[in-house]
Amino acid sequence: MASCSSVALSSPSPSDHNRNSNNMNTARSHKRAKVSHYYTELHASISPDSNGTSSGGEAAPAGKLEELKQREAELANLLAAVRREKLSAIQSRPLKIGVLGFGRFGQFIARTFQKYGTVVVTSRSDYTEIASGMGVTYVPLSNLDSFLAQDLDVIVVATSILSFESTIQDLVPPLERDLNRRKQKGDLVKGPLIVDVLSVKEHARQTMLNLLPTECDILCTHPMFGPDSGKHGWHNLNFVFEKTRIDGVVLEQPDDMPAELQQDNSEAFVDNAGQVHSVHEDSESHVEAMDRVERFLSIWEEEGCRMVPMSAKRHDAHAANSQFITHLMGRILGSQGLAPTPIDTKGFESVLKLVGSTTADSFELFYGLYKFNQNSLDTILQLRSAMDEVVDKLKEKEDEEEERKNDTPTDMSSVAS
Numbered sequence: 298m299a300s301c302s303s304v305a306l307s308s309p310s311p312s313d314h315n316r317n318s319n320n321m322n323t324a325r326s327h328k329r330a331k332v333s334h335y336y337t338e339l340h341a342s343i344s345p346d347s348n349g350t351s352s353g354g355e356a357a358p359a360g361k362l363e364e365l366k367q368r369e370a371e372l373a374n375l376l377a378a379v380r381r382e383k384l385s386a387i388q389s390r391p392l393k394i395g396v397l398g399f400g401r402f403g404q405f406i407a408r409t410f411q412k413y414g415t416v417v418v419t420s421r422s423d424y425t426e427i428a429s430g431m432g433v434t435y436v437p438l439s440n441l442d443s444f445l446a447q448d449l450d451v452i453v454v455a456t457s458i459l460s461f462e463s464t465i466q467d468l469v470p471p472l473e474r475d476l477n478r479r480k481q482k483g484d485l486v487k488g489p490l491i492v493d494v495l496s497v498k499e500h501a502r503q504t505m506l507n508l509l510p511t512e513c514d515i516l517c518t519h520p521m522f523g524p525d526s527g528k529h530g531w532h533n534l535n536f537v538f539e540k541t542r543i544d545g546v547v548l549e550q551p552d553d554m555p556a557e558l559q560q561d562n563s564e565a566f567v568d569n570a571g572q573v574h575s576v577h578e579d580s581e582s583h584v585e586a587m588d589r590v591e592r593f594l595s596i597w598e599e600e601g602c603r604m605v606p607m608s609a610k611r612h613d614a615h616a617a618n619s620q621f622i623t624h625l626m627g628r629i630l631g632s633q634g635l636a637p638t639p640i641d642t643k644g645f646e647s648v649l650k651l652v653g654s655t656t657a658d659s660f661e662l663f664y665g666l667y668k669f670n671q672n673s674l675d676t677i678l679q680l681r682s683a684m685d686e687v688v689d690k691l692k693e694k695e696d697e698e699e700e701r702k703n704d705t706p707t708d709m710s711s712v713a714s
């Protein structure tokens with residue numbers, strides 16, 4: 298990967314750079330050594346004569362399959378060892394996670410976060426009992442200073458879409474007091490990582506970039522599941538994320554990047570002049586900040602989510618034509634008053650399920666999906682015209698049939714003439 302260190306970046310000073318470069322070089326070479334160790338093992342496990350094209354050609358000699366299966370098992374063991382090492386790295390530095398907004402979704406994610414670290418929650422309503430039932434600490438939202446005094450590594454904002462901006466606004470003054478406290482303590486990472494889980498992403502991203510102090514890193518996420526679809530676990534469920542700002546640097550987003558870097562977006566970004574940088578090039582605080590993001594993302598990975606790096610912009614375009622339209626259809630069918638019948642088909646059972654799962658979410662959430670995704674209105678208009686188109690087709694067909702009927706001779710006399 299090309300990198301350019303001549304372009305000034307916003308956060309670390311040159312003196313920071315010099316002070317940390319020795320540590321950084323050691324950390325980098327250690328990392329490289331580990332990576333090359335795994336590659337060596339991997340290469341050793343792959344047949345030197347194999348070029349990966351096994352179709353066609355001569356039949357494999359007897360015994361070949363057994364040998365391949367053995368190698369397959371070796372690779373599986375190697376992968377399992379890497380996974381174990383990864384898990385112990387996560388467990389060796391458990392995160393202290395604050396959840397702001399302990400409603401339906403906040404409770405759902407806090408339960409899982411607890412497996413990986415300490416959880417402190419805050420909300421407008423009093424959730425003391427639910428929190429103590431789950432074994433997490435509850436602090437009232439009116440006392441954000443004591444929420445922040447818990448030395449949180451990460452704050453996950455899980456309030457409604459509609460209240461998100463005012464929530465972030467209210468968070469800023471106590472956050473600034475917390476930053477001063479951390480500064481006096483001499484913390485390497487200057488502020489907590491702020492994560493949102495909103496179902497609309499451009500609004501969340503812009504609000505956080507506009508309002509949060511630059512000392513706070515920003516991670517935009519959207520778990521594409523909730524308390525219903527994720528009640529049996531998170532395996533294979535999509536988790537969309539955008540590493541938005543790390544150590545004061547706003548990162549270029551995956552789908553805005555040159556194609557050759559898209560595979561490696563966690564390691565690189567492009568500045569305004571089009572120069573590519575490694576996020577690790579500047580300071581130890583950058584590495585620490587990135588490590589904290591990775592530890593948080595690992596929770597979702599370990600739970601089996603399908604991790605999808607994607608820009609907020611692209612997320613919103615996709616979500617309007619997938620998630621929003623699902624909620625829209627559920628609401629429309631729900632307001633039609635559909636109910637089970639004694640002769641339900643499987644298809645109709647799915648329709649009722651859709652109505653049930655979409656109306657279980659608050660109407661506020663549905664309104665937020667509409668109001669704060671600029672693509673949602675287009676989706677409604679397209680749906681309306683698609684409905685008209687389908688109804689028109691039915692009418693056309695009916696008219697054609699009618700015409701055909703009128704053209705058909707009806708009595709024998711007309712046939713004879």
Ligand code: NAP
Pocket residue numbers: 397398399400401402403420421422423455456457458460464494495496497519520521522523524525658659661662
């Ligand atoms: P929601 O109705 O969107 O949000 C409820 C939460 O917002 C509660 O914690 C509530 O606090 C808080 N809240 C509402 N108005 C507030 C205000 N004026 N000031 C402070 N807090 C306020 O329902 P939700 O399902 O829990 O969703 C929460 C977030 O998760 C949303 O941003 C949503 O987009 C996202 N999300 C939800 C799902 C899902 O399946 N439900 C999936 C992915 C992402 P109190 O309860 O204390 O009043």
